[in-house]
Amino acid sequence: MPALSPATPVLREAAGCPDLFPADTLFGVSVQNRLTPSPGKELLPMIRKTPRAVVLLMLVALDFGTAHARDAAPEPKAPSTASVDTGVLEGAPYRVDIPADWNGELVALLHGFEPIGTPRATPKPPGDEAPLFLAAGYAVAQSSYASQGWAVDDALRDNERLRAWFVRRHGKPGRAYLVGFSMGGYVALASLERYGAHYDGALSLCGANVPGTRVFDDVLTSLVAFDYFFPHAAGLPQGGIADPAGPELGQTDVMRAVDAALKTNEDAARLLAEHAQVSRGRLAGAIGVHYLVLHQMIARAKGMPVDNRATAYAGFGDDAAFNRGVRRYAGDPQAMLYLAKATSLSGEIRKPLVLQYNRDDFLIPARYQPVYPAMVLSAHGRAPLVLPPAGEGHCGFAPEQIMQAFRTLTRMDRGGPSSH
Helix, strand or coil, X not given: CCCCCCCCCCCCCCCCCCCCCCCCCCCCCCCCCCCEECCCCCEECCCCCCCCCCCCCCCCCCCCHHHHHHHHXXXXXXXXXXXXXEEEECCEEEEEEECXXXXXXXXXXXXXXXXXXXXXXXXCCCCCCHHXXXXXXXXXXXXXXXXXXXXXXXXXXXXXXXXXXXXXXXXXXXXXXXXXXXXXXXXXXXXXXXXXHHCCEEEEECCCCCCHHHHHXXXXXXXXXXXXXXXXXXXXXXXXCCCCCCCCCCHHHHHHHHHHHHCCCHHHHHHHHHHHCCCHHHHHHHHHHHHHHHHHHHHHHCCCCCCCCCCCCCCCCCHHHHHHHCCCCCCCHHHHHHHHHHCCCCCCCCCCEEEECCECCCCCCHHHCCHHHHHHHHCCCCCCEECCCCCECCCCCCHHHHHHHHHHHHHHHCCCCCCC
């Protein structure tokens, strides 16, 4: 499912509820997760924000003609001292770091889901992952995207705009790589599909590497299943947490109420956890994130982006009773069209791609892992390399694991062995 990011915060604990958020994270943050309070709101998770934190972009025609022409810029020169550029491009805060010993190559870091309303520091801070690549001699470019939420369409455009700006300002890098976490992993795949001519490869870590329509179908399933087994749970909307017309609740409040409800029927809780492919201990956290992501996508798409009226559910015990009693929602046609266009994937890649997941990731279920390789195979693209899972929880990678995966990518690009 969606994802957070390391360099930004990821949820390790939620406002006094460490039991809901095992020490490794929420939407895509790995190493040091932290909670960032929003003014007047409770703490919201950053899904591997800076890079770490599913959806392709709307087919918006961007005029990159002049930027492409400038890609033939002179070869870059390493600065005598480290340099930092920060600013805003078309509404998207950005940061570019170039080390004094620059090797002439570029890493575009793509962060994960950032809840709407999360405060942003100015200028944009470097984040947790950038220093890893800077220490290895790479320049690092990071966009915060022009909007928050499941903003994959903005992310795709803003990252490409930043790459073109980098070329104009610093020269064309000898090699350029995409590295994305969680939702940013999806953006890395989409960028490789659409703008592959400008990149030499991509690394998706803890990525939501499936079309967004599948992600949001699963998100809705998670919520309506909870509503079915735990109707009228204390502290939650009477119409259920999936109801798009329900009152807006804070994510922390939802997770606490969900956690309390789950404890009243452990058999149903275990059934939900098994269906969602998460451990029982992480179930409340997963459902809370699903609530946040769906309702923020409803706001972004200006309507219900999924429709379950014809869905035949299975795996919930008495499936006949479940399908009779589960709540059904009609999707808004324009919202569904937006989601389908903005979050599509084709599998048409021609450059090296490395995918790596985590163990016990409660946001990216194991059933997602074979999806994109199968899409690439169907599209006759270049088969991605899927590394063995590493780290625990969503985007719970140690720094050395991130760099091992990246070195695997660069070896593939240079024609060397892909083993890491």
